[in-house]
Structure formats: structure tokens, C-alpha cells
Amino acid sequence: MIRKRSLMRRTAVVAAAGAAALVLAACGGSGGDDGSAGHGGHAATAPSSAPSSSASASASASASASQGQHNAADVAFAKGMIPHHRQAVEMADLAPGRARSAEVKKLAADIKKAQDPEIRTLSGWLTSWGEDVPAEGAMDHSSHDMGGMMTAEEMTGLENASGKAFDTAFTELMIKHHEGAVEMARTEQADGAHGPARKMAGEIIDSQSAEIEQMNALLGKD
Template identity: 90%
Template sequence: MIRKRSLMRRTAVVASAGAAALVLAACGGSGDDDGSAGHGGHAAPASSSAPASASASASASASQGQHNAADVAFAKGMVPHHRQAVEMADLAPGRARSAEVKKLAADIRKAQDPEIRTLSGWLTSWGEDVPAEGAMDHSAHDMGGMTTAEEMTELENASGTAFDTAFMEMMIKHHEGAVDMAKTEQADGTYGPAKKVAGEIIDSQSAEIEQMNELLGRG
């Protein structure tokens, strides 16, 4: 009887030791197989998914929210450039003879007024200064095709066919400068909406250049 009890105790000890060994092996195996195990032996999926999530977020920011110096230069240059085009277009209703020129001027104003507000809004959101009204230098560098003060005076004093010709000649040069600025933005900018507006400027103003050349008999 004593021998039987002793044997049973020995069997229980061996069984307990075996069970403990199995538990330890299971825990040790988990640690060895997955170095990313977190507290309590559970894997930490957040650590592996976080880089992908951060990458996706950064990618979204790059396409929508991030901007660079080229975007700022584009907006700061295009605001006064557009303002001058609108200023020129405002002269047409009382001076132009051609109905085509009057319509062209109206189309220019209709397209560029909203773009001025959009560009100004971007600059404000980026913490940049919006060029002041009336403070533009007509001969400013990096603003291709800007009309000089003398040319603006000539346009203001013209009427009829003389106005039509001067307006289109100056606006062709003005548009060509805007197209060049827009191409630079598309090449160097990173802000998605600005690159989109640049594409729209290239398309619309290139079409207007072609129209004005035809009206001038250059087509």
C-alpha cells in the first residue's frame, strides 16, 4: 500500500513537471518565432501596420496638402498676373469695336477672377502674404508677359480698331507668359490643386492665343 502511494506521488510529480515543461515550451516558442510579440505573449499587429498606414497618409498629404517653393512662387506670381489681365479686360466694354474682342475680354475676366480668389486662398492657408492690390510692378521679373505702365496707358487711351489690335497683341504676350509660368508649376510644383489649375491655364489661354492670332490675321 505504501509502495503504491509512493508510486502515485512520483507519477503526479512527473506529470506536473511534464505539463510545466509544455507550458514553458509553448511560451518560449512564441517568443522565438515572433519577435514582434507584445505584452502577454500576443503579437502586436499595430507595429507592422503602422508604417503602411503612415505611408498612405503621407502619400495622401503629398497629393493634396503638401506644397513647395514652386507652388508658392506660382501663386504669388499668378495673382498679380491675373489681376492685370482683368484690368486690361475691364477696358474692353467701353473701348473695343469688335464683338469678338468684347466677348474675349469677358471670358478672360470670368475665368481669371475666381482663380485669383483660389490662389489667394492657398497663399493664406500656407501662411504666405498675398500680393497687395495695386502694388504690382508691371516689369517684375518671373512674371512673363506683364504689360508695362506705358503700354497700359496706351491701351487706356485707345479706342475702336486701334484698341482691338493693341489689346490682342498685349494679351497674347500676357497669355504666353502665364502659360510659361503654368508649365513651370507643372514641372516643379507638388501641390495637386495648383498643378491642376496650371493645366487649366495652359489649355484655356493657349486656345485664346490661337483665337487672337486668327483675329489679327496671323492664323
């Protein structure tokens, strides 16, 4: 009897061990499934990062295209502002030897310092766009809506003036010249497509409007 019970216990232990082995095997299979699912989840996230990178590259390309695009208004602005600026520099070059007022001399120097680099920038844009840069001395006063340009007679009169007469003539003519440049710049801001050109137009409006106020003050018109 005792021997029979011992045999039964041994059989139960073996059965329990077998059941435990089955549970462990089942858990092992489940772990494999989880690992597979986890890898699948990782694989699913990998493509999601690719569109993000692609979108970033696309946005960069779009920004680059926007920076480089231009239209007819940009070309007209550059072709008109180059000779306009050149004439302002030519007028400013007369001041050191003819002006009496220190304020007029400084104003002329500031005008040249600001507009010389802008001429180079505008010329560079035209070249990059495959457009002709206006030739030196090409002063078609009626083209490109170049308001405020001096006539040949006005330039000759300025060249022949000196002292207080030069100061007054220079200031009056430069006010008119600046007003024309401001109008051209406003047209560029309204109609242009090239970001840097529209930015330059804004700078011209700000700087030359301030100089107009300064010159009006010199003339006692403030």
C-alpha cells in the same frame, strides 16, 4: 452448457458496449480539438484584418499629406500669377466701353470670368501656407518671372485707345500677356509640388493657348 454460452454472450456484449463508449469519447475529444483549432484559426485571421485597416488609414493619410504639401515653386507661382491675372482682368475691364469688335468684347468677358476665380483660389492657397498675398495694385513687373506683363505706358495707351485701334492693341498685348502666363504655368508643372496648383497650371496652359490661337486669328495671323 447452454447457460455458460449465454453468460459468455452477455460478457461479449458488455465488452462491445464498453469499446463503443471509448470510441465515442475519443471522437468527442477529437471534436473538441477541432473546435479549438477552428477558433485558433479564426483568432489568427482577426489580426490579419487589422493591418489591412491600418494600411488603408495610412494610405489615406499619405494621400492627404500629398494633397497639402507645397514648395517654393508653388509659392512663386501663386505670388506671380495673382498680379498677372489681376492685370489681365484690368485690361478686360476696358473692353466693354472701348472695343468695337464683338469677338474682342466676348474674349475679354471670358478672360475675366476665368481669371477672377483663379485669383481667389491662388490667394486662398497663399493664406493657408502662411504666405502674404500680393497687395492690390502691386505690379512689380520684374518679380516672379512674370512674363508678358504690360508696362505702365502700354496700359495707359490701351486706356486711351478706342474702336479698331483698341481691338488691335488689346489683342496684341493680350497675346503677349497670355504667352507669359503659359510659361509661368509650365514652370509650375515642372517644379511645383502642390497637386491642385499643378492642375490649375495645366488648365491655364490649355485655356490660354487656345485663346492665343483665337487672338492670332482675329489679327489675321493664323
